[in-house]
Amino acid sequence: MSDIEETTKPSTAIDDAPEEKSTSSFVMIATLGVAGLLAGLLLVVVDGITAPRIAKYRKQQQELAAKEVLGGEGRILRIEKFAFVDGSLVPITVDDTGQESPSTDSPIFRGYDANNVLLGYAFPGAEFGYADVIPIVIGYSPSTHSLLGMKVLGNKETPGLGDNIVNDEHFANQWPGKTAPLVQMKGNASLANEVDTISGATISSSAVIRGMNRAIELYKPAIDALESSDSQAAVSATKSEKEAG
Amino acid sequence: MAIDKHSDSAIFRRGIWQDNPVLIQMLGLCPALAVTNTVKNSIAMGGATLFVLVCSSVLVSLVKNLIPSEVRISAYILIIATFVTLADMGLEAYVPEIHKALGAFIALIVVNCMILGRQEAFASKNTPRKALMDALGTGTGFMIALLMLGAIREIIGMGSFFGISLFGPNYAKWVVMILPPGGFLTLGGILLFIAWRESKRTEAAK
Known part of the structure; x- marks a missing residue:
């Protein structure tokens, strides 16, 4: 073709590299060592810039999803964060530097509406689907012991089939009022503990339901315990009309 | 043709069509098949690849005399991997939605x-x-090929273009087109068309 040669031909074999005077091992190691060092430095610098942004975005997403399963962002006035430590919920406090303690990757949210009435709790769950782990957030009302909602946080399920756990409206909206443990049905759910899977996305949708059951089993005792102790404290202190959960 | 084959614009144009990496050279097929089920994903993948390709090519060209030929492949991979990691972190920090959609395929740009x-x-x-x-020419050619695949697959498979519904809610989605087989079908169709056109042209030239 031309002298700025295009070598998609197998002339790329090691032995026809330009003009052989053999290079000492030291030079080779030094070259790659220096290159690796420079690459590492660059990555550390960029990671320092992007990591806080990524962490902040994750927090925002968690909080947004929590508000959504608690009944929509518009309804929420105040939201509190808890960490799940040794089977009970510990309030997360933020110090002056923005550091949270106790720190957790999967906080539990408690939301109140504009009249300061408790809406419920939002907590995370996860279960293996068809392709990968499906992370979810579950909204739960301790006063009625029933669900408020569920949101799939992200999924790598098969586009067009498994990812209907996000796109299927019946599946996405069937949760409010349901009570755990949930029983899987095939489109004919009627009782309070029955929910439908999605035909064509059976593995993914039943994984979501399993994940919900597991998360509820894990967090429900802690939430109910916190609620009853909180409401007792509230009643004895202020005789407020807070509903005992 | 009176055009200088070595001019900048000739080098740029060559990668776009005549030597298109996907459609002619059959390189980079893994991402071309795997993440082109929507136009949005195609653009993100094409953009990330273009970024890595341009940065790596310029840097490799700058340091080509410093690298002993025995370790050049390792050095290229190191350079490419560094830029891929930068692109990965940048996408996650600034366009996290797209980063989520592309998943592991960003990291796999290293082995493109x-x-x-x-x-x-x-x-x-x-x-x-x-x-x-x-690099600009080849990267743009790659992007064009991905866009062709992404547009065809999204329009047929989801009845939409760039997320905008085209045929209304009653369109019966041809789901297979956004699944892996749809990638092969579409690529096969495009290659068939190109080969057919090429054979027509050589016939006409006779």
């Missing part, structure tokens, strides 16, 4: 043979300026 191929075949033998033009 098209990129390593351009380093070995072109950037390591030419000036940074020519390497830049070559």
Whole structure:
């Protein structure tokens, strides 16, 4: 073709590299060592810039999803964060530097509406689907012991089939009022503990339901315990009309 | 043709059509098949690959005389991997939605043979300026091929273009087109068309 040669031909074999005077091992190691060092430095610098942004975005997403399963962002006035430590919920406090303690990757949210009435709790769950782990957030009302909602946080399920756990409206909206443990049905759910899977996305949708059951089993005792102790404290202190959960 | 084959614009244009990495050279097929089920994903993948290709080509061309030939492939991979990690972190920090959609395929840009191929075949033998033009051309060609695949698959498979519904809610989605087989079907169709056109042209030239 031309002298700025295009070598998609197998002339790329090691032995026809330009003009052989053999290079000492030291030079080779030094070259790659220096290159690796420079690459590492660059990555550390960029990671320092992007990591806080990524962490902040994750927090925002968690909080947004929590508000959504608690009944929509518009309804929420105040939201509190808890960490799940040794089977009970510990309030997360933020110090002056923005550091949270106790720190957790999967906080539990408690939301109140504009009249300061408790809406419920939002907590995370996860279960293996068809392709990968499906992370979810579950909204739960301790006063009625029933669900408020569920949101799939992200999924790598098969586009067009498994990812209907996000796109299927019946599946996405069937949760409010349901009570755990949930029983899987095939489109004919009627009782309070029955929910439908999605035909064509059976593995993914039943994984979501399993994940919900597991998360509820894990967090429900802690939430109910916190609620009853909180409401007792509230009643004895202020005789407020807070509903005992 | 009176055009200088070595001019910057000729080098740029060559990668776009005549030597299109996906459609003609059959390189980089893994991402071309895997993440082109929507136009949005195609653009993100094409953009990330273009970024990595341009940065790597220019850098390789700049340091080509410093790297002993025995370790050049390792050095290229190191350079490519660094830029891929930068792109990965940048996408996650600034466009997290797209980062989520592309998943593991961003990291796999490292092993996109098209990129390593351009380093070995072109950037390591030419000036940074020519390497830049070559990378821009090849990267744009890759992007165009991905867009063709993404547009066809999204329109048929989801009845939409760039997320905008085209045929209304009653369109019976041809779901197979956004699944892996749809990638092969579409690529096969495009290659068939190109080969058919080419054979017509050589016939006419006779």
